[in-house]
Amino acid sequence: MKCRDAVHALLEASPPWSPELRLHLEGCARCRSLAALHVSASGLGAPALPALPAIAREGVLGEVRRRRVRRRTFAVAAASLGVAGLAWMILSSSSPPPELSEDRVEVVDTGQPPRPEGSLTREAAVEDAAQGEEGPAERDALAALVVEVRGYSRRDVVGQDDVYRRFGALASWVRPPDSRALEATPFRTALMPLVYLESNP
Amino acid sequence: MKGTAILEESGSPATAMAAMDFDALLEAEQGALLRLARRLVWDAEEARDLVQAALADAYEKRRGLRDGAAGAAWLRRILVSRAMSHLRRRRVWSALRDALDWGPPEVAPSAEERYAGAQRWDTLSRALRALPTQQATAFTLRYLEGLDVDGVAEAMGIGRGSVRTHLHRALTRLKALDALVEGGTP
Ligand SMILES: [Zn+2]
Numbered sequence: 001m002k003c004r005d006a007v008h009a010l011l012e013a014s015p016p017w018s019p020e021l022r023l024h025l026e027g028c029a030r031c032r033s034l035a036a037l038h039v040s041a042s043g044l045g046a047p048a049l050p051a052l053p054a055i056a057r058e059g060v061l062g063e064v065r066r067r068r069v070r071r072r073t074f075a076v077a078a079a080s081l082g083v084a085g086l087a088w089m090i091l092s093s094s095s096p097p098p099e100l101s102e103d104r105v106e107v108v109d110t111g112q113p114p115r116p117e118g119s120l121t122r123e124a125a126v127e128d129a130a131q132g133e134e135g136p137a138e139r140d141a142l143a144a145l146v147v148e149v150r151g152y153s154r155r156d157v158v159g160q161d162d163v164y165r166r167f168g169a170l171a172s173w174v175r176p177p178d179s180r181a182l183e184a185t186p187f188r189t190a191l192m193p194l195v196y197l198e199s200n201p
Numbered sequence: 202m203k204g205t206a207i208l209e210e211s212g213s214p215a216t217a218m219a220a221m222d223f224d225a226l227l228e229a230e231q232g233a234l235l236r237l238a239r240r241l242v243w244d245a246e247e248a249r250d251l252v253q254a255a256l257a258d259a260y261e262k263r264r265g266l267r268d269g270a271a272g273a274a275w276l277r278r279i280l281v282s283r284a285m286s287h288l289r290r291r292r293v294w295s296a297l298r299d300a301l302d303w304g305p306p307e308v309a310p311s312a313e314e315r316y317a318g319a320q321r322w323d324t325l326s327r328a329l330r331a332l333p334t335q336q337a338t339a340f341t342l343r344y345l346e347g348l349d350v351d352g353v354a355e356a357m358g359i360g361r362g363s364v365r366t367h368l369h370r371a372l373t374r375l376k377a378l379d380a381l382v383e384g385g386t387p
Pocket of ligand 1: 031
């Protein structure tokens, strides 16, 4: 008999041991020690303790009811959170970015007397351009800038990137929402004359 | 059956029977469950809470019990599972308390230990708390509850081989902790 078999046999039984196990124990100190521990543990019996008061059926059913209330509350809370999250995602993807505040607008000193308030209209811009304040090179640079900004803000950057193409439709699903920056009033007012000039050189 | 009926979704004869069986099972097995819970966690209050939670588990799962004769073993398995989760949590909290140096969890012996009085139970219960949950549970079921290896395996939901491994390690650890000596308790 090997030690492994002896351990299995002695943990499942109690003395008197089988002759085979007894023979092994006589020749193996480790298994003999384990057998002695097993015998002591088997002789422990159960500690004498005072009886506990019985649990009433109502107590058990009360616990079941509390669990149901907890589960229902949790489900309602989870559903509310889900709806709130969804609403937030929808609103944040459709709301325009905040307007630029006055103090964030950089004022460039052109050496010209300032225009009266509210004069940044299409006519005024066309007039400015026609007066030769901006040469063709500047206008081209500005037009290129408009295209570039439009490209960054309106192009589906993730979806069209070669790196992501192999992910197929997934790339479109995870792309950030389109920016509406160019639709904001200040940009529309500033860019419209330029677009007008481009189409009517 | 009034209390049970409140929670029944339908009044079918099968449901009524299940409720009836559950009440009978509660009546018949509650004492044994309370004793077992106490030997597993060594605290009267914790044991009572555990049994109540296990009975609530059993009530919720009662339709899964097909064989009424297996009710006692089924309840014991539910209780042992609950007790093992409880012991694991207690060990984690105990380790956390030690790590954060909040002081020893129980300086004075618990009511159980005071009542049991004898030095050997005090030493053994403390040593069992220091053992990994599965070893302590297997030891308690085998040697204090008197189950055979098959019974321990069934109650713990593990194989016979794992039970033997846990028992072997538990005996060796308890000896190392001076809670068990060859031929008797200290
Ligand atoms: Zn051996």
